[in-house]
Amino acid sequence: xxxxxxxxxxxxxxxxxxxxxxxxxxxxxxxxxxxxxxxxxxxxxxxxxxxxxxxxxxxxxxxxxxxxxxxxxxxxxxxxxxxxxxxxxxxxxxxxxxxxxxxxxxxxxxxxxxxxxxxxxxxxxxxxxxxxxxxxxxxxxxxxxxxxxxxxxxxxxxxxxxxxxxxxxxxxxxxxxxxxxxxx
Amino acid sequence: xxxxxxxxxxxxxxxxxxxxxxxxxxxxxxxxxxxxxxxxxxxxxxxxxxxxxxxxxxxxxxxxxxxxxxxxxxxxxxxxxxxxxxxxxxxxxxxxxxxxxxxxxxxxxxxxxxxxxxxxxxxxxxxxxxxxxxxxxxxxxxxxxxxxxxxxxxxxxxxxxxxxxxxxxxxxxxxxxxxxxxxxxxxxxxxxxxxxxxxxxxxxxxxxxxxxxxxxxxxxxxxxxxxxxxxxxxxxxxxxxxxxxxxxxxxxxxxxxxxxxxxxxxxxxxxxxxxxxxxxxxxxxxxxxxxxxxxxxxxxxxxxxxxxxxxxxxxxxxxxxxxx
Numbered sequence: 009x010x011x012x013x014x015x016x017x018x019x020x021x022x023x024x025x026x027x028x029x030x031x032x033x034x035x036x037x038x039x040x041x042x043x044x045x046x047x048x049x050x051x052x053x054x055x056x057x058x059x060x061x062x063x064x065x066x067x068x069x070x071x072x073x074x075x076x077x078x079x080x081x082x083x084x085x086x087x088x089x090x091x092x093x094x095x096x097x098x099x100x101x102x103x104x105x106x107x108x109x110x111x112x113x114x115x116x117x118x119x120x121x122x123x124x125x126x127x128x129x130x131x132x133x134x135x136x137x138x139x140x141x142x143x144x145x146x147x148x149x150x151x152x153x154x155x156x157x158x159x160x161x162x163x164x165x166x167x168x169x170x171x172x173x174x175x176x177x178x179x180x181x182x183x184x185x186x187x188x189x190x191x192x
Numbered sequence: 193x194x195x196x197x198x199x200x201x202x203x204x205x206x207x208x209x210x211x212x213x214x215x216x217x218x219x220x221x222x223x224x225x226x227x228x229x230x231x232x233x234x235x236x237x238x239x240x241x242x243x244x245x246x247x248x249x250x251x252x253x254x255x256x257x258x259x260x261x262x263x264x265x266x267x268x269x270x271x272x273x274x275x276x277x278x279x280x281x282x283x284x285x286x287x288x289x290x291x292x293x294x295x296x297x298x299x300x301x302x303x304x305x306x307x308x309x310x311x312x313x314x315x316x317x318x319x320x321x322x323x324x325x326x327x328x329x330x331x332x333x334x335x336x337x338x339x340x341x342x343x344x345x346x347x348x349x350x351x352x353x354x355x356x357x358x359x360x361x362x363x364x365x366x367x368x369x370x371x372x373x374x375x376x377x378x379x380x381x382x383x384x385x386x387x388x389x390x391x392x393x394x395x396x397x398x399x400x401x402x403x404x405x406x407x408x409x410x411x412x413x414x415x416x417x418x419x420x421x422x423x424x425x426x427x428x429x430x431x432x433x434x435x436x437x438x439x440x441x442x443x444x445x446x447x448x449x450x451x452x453x454x455x456x457x458x459x460x461x462x463x464x465x466x467x468x469x470x471x472x473x474x475x476x477x478x479x480x481x482x483x484x485x486x487x488x489x490x491x492x493x494x495x496x497x498x499x500x501x502x503x504x505x506x507x508x509x510x511x512x513x514x515x516x
Contacts, residue, residue, distance in 0.1 A: 034382065034401070035340065035359060038274030038298050038316055039232055039256040042483060042506065102423060102441055112441070129441060150464060150483060158298055158317050 385427025
């Protein structure tokens with residue numbers, strides 16, 4: 009999470025350019041990137057899903073201070089995550105399958121200073137672990153870098169985007185594991 | 193009565209000579225149909241034999257390849273790498289890179305003229321199409337189009353070139369002979385892939401922003417219909433009077449009827465389906481699934497997935513990626 013917040017300190021010149029370019033609706037770079045992270049949790053999938061399966065509750069993600077939204081877990085439901093420090097992320101649910109214990113959402117609004125990505129979509133799902141004793145939570149993301157044009161500055165490059173999302177998922181999954189296993 | 197057998201005989205002889213001639217002059221393809229799949233994240237190209245459903249070669253490309261176009265005669269394939277600002281030329285028989293053209297900007301969508309003499313590349317960043325002479329492999333000119341040109345397609349007679357100008361919500365219609373834009377056609381929100389039918393009469397754009405397909409009548413130069421699809425449609429393929437659309441966010445292919453323009457079915461494929469094209473006989477649809485790293489093969493008659501083939505990481509196969 010520190011990693012994500014570190015982006016807030018990024019120099020302003022390049023960001024000014026990025027913000028201008030972003031006025032074109034959903035413009036993005038040429039390469040969509042993917043990140044896949046997973047964690048094994050010593051608890052049954054249903055128990056994990058009980059913690060993470062509510063789209064309106066992201067309290068298991070350490071960086072999130074508050075979740076507020078509409079329409080629960082319906083397709084098209086929205087949520088606004090307020091992060092510690094005050095930045096916000098707007099998200100929308102586009103797939104929800106309680107039976108498969110999986111949901112998919114996309115970011116509808118985020119400052120690239122908070123998370124250096126555009127056109128971000130993500131799926132989080134829990135399945136039984138191979139030995140059948142616990143669970144595996146997998147979090148996958150698909151997104152473009154924060155800079156929509158050619159020759160991005162380093163802080164808005166493909167690598168910066170991948171690093172930020174990887175850091176977010178690793179921290180988030182560790183947090184989820186801790187929360188479920190401690191029973192809190 | 194006497195004439196009948198001899199006439200039949202003559203006909204049979206003509207047929208045999210015709211087939212021999214076709215074999216000699218190469219009008220009957222001597223190769224199995226193949227897919228040329230750009231794997232954007234593994235920076236390479238997988239060639240898949242569609243008769244055996246097996247990958248037969250992996251060719252390193254670099255520069256995050258996305259757009260691909262196989263020439264109609266199957267001799268060469270052209271691959272656009274936006275991060276390298278270059279187009280790679282692949283000898284489809286030798287299965288190796290034989291040339292590279294520095295085009296600048298952000299080359300993405302790519303198409304080859306039916307006669308194979310010219311290659312057109314959309315510059316995603318600079319609202320232009322670059323014209324490459326396929327003989328000299330030099331940039332021979334440029335055509336100004338709308339913002340973020342993505343998909344390109346030519347009519348089968350090579351007389352019209354279409355560019356889906358994504359961030360202007362329109363299609364540019366270009367005369368390749370004069371390199372002049374003839375007109376623009378307003379379509380749905382953020383058209384990405386564009387496909388022209390075998391008769392050269394209609395074009396179909398997949399509109400990422402409005403979750404539908406626009407149908408363009410090319411003679412009239414206007415949009416004549418709209419078909420609802422799944423979320424974030426990427427591109428359209430046509431076979432046996434049906435349209436097939438990859439829905440990136442839904443992991444489905446939406447099928448519609450070309451005559452009635454009504455949706456027929458949604459077929460579940462891999463995650464983030466993108467590039468899509470029909471085989472030459474129109475019996476199968478080949479889909480590249482970006483997230484799952486597989487091709488899905490759809491049987492057109494049954495409207496079912498009949499095979500999955502593993503390819504590289506992040507397959508996009510954006511363009512005419514089948515060597516048919």
